Amino acid sequence: MLKTALEGKIKLKDIQVEVLSCRPIQGNGIVVKTKTPEMLEKLKTTIMNDLTLRDKCQVYIPKPRVPHIIIFDIPPQDGDQAAHENNFILQLKESNELTDQEIKVVFKKKGRGSLQNWILAMQPKNYQEIKDKKRLRCGFNSFRFKEFLEPLRCFGCYRFGHLKRNCRETKPTCTKCTANHDPKGCTKPHPICRNCVLYNKSTNLKVRADHMSNSNLCPMYLREIEFIAKHTIYG
Numbered sequence: 001m002l003k004t005a006l007e008g009k010i011k012l013k014d015i016q017v018e019v020l021s022c023r024p025i026q027g028n029g030i031v032v033k034t035k036t037p038e039m040l041e042k043l044k045t046t047i048m049n050d051l052t053l054r055d056k057c058q059v060y061i062p063k064p065r066v067p068h069i070i071i072f073d074i075p076p077q078d079g080d081q082a083a084h085e086n087n088f089i090l091q092l093k094e095s096n097e098l099t100d101q102e103i104k105v106v107f108k109k110k111g112r113g114s115l116q117n118w119i120l121a122m123q124p125k126n127y128q129e130i131k132d133k134k135r136l137r138c139g140f141n142s143f144r145f146k147e148f149l150e151p152l153r154c155f156g157c158y159r160f161g162h163l164k165r166n167c168r169e170t171k172p173t174c175t176k177c178t179a180n181h182d183p184k185g186c187t188k189p190h191p192i193c194r195n196c197v198l199y200n201k202s203t204n205l206k207v208r209a210d211h212m213s214n215s216n217l218c219p220m221y222l223r224e225i226e227f228i229a230k231h232t233i234y235g
Contacts, residue, residue: 067127095137124235151224
């Protein structure tokens with residue numbers, strides 16, 4: 001197992017690298033999160049300088065994340081969705097006098113009623129041009145928006161880093177306790193967060209775990225948001 005091989009060859013304390021999380025992915029790979037980008041570079045260099053590890057694995061560092069925003073309550077349209085998205089972005093640039101740089105629709109979420117919330121990725125310069133606005137104009141319309149820092153989260157096991165459709169667990173995890181059952185039938189009198197319990201076990205720390213696993217005030221959820229912001233290029 002790759003993680004075991006890394007643990008056997010690399011002493012994180014010796015190279016002053018702090019790993020926040022390590023999770024498996026398809027193809028026998030792993031995704032490692034470090035506290036800072038500099039630590040990630042140091043870990044990569046250490047792996048590539050070890051002949052045994054270099055023969056066993058390849059190391060890829062993803063490109064830095066550009067700013068994302070979520071625009072609320074956009075009316076859906078029938079027909080060519082790519083054309084609809086391109087026209088929306090063009091109007092967005094013109095109406096807000098944005099510098100002509102790449103803006104793209106990353107994905108869409110359900111909004112109020114039949115409306116949609118769009119998540120857009122944009123270059124740092126464009127984000128700086130709009131970040132202090134309360135609404136974005138788009139032709140004859142205007143829309144609420146905010147920065148989008150929501151981490152990838154599974155709503156089956158409530159762990160971070162993957163979606164429910166890719167979850168390896170066959171039974172859902174209760175949001176109120178750490179057992180595998182429907183939360184509607186949970187009889188536990190007080191909630192306990194699975195992510196915080198696992199974090200405390202792996203680090204010997206004591207973050208508060210007296211909340212539900214899907215709470216937006218969960219220390220692990222807030223840590224994920226902080227991690228995303230720290231690895232976003234704002235210009």
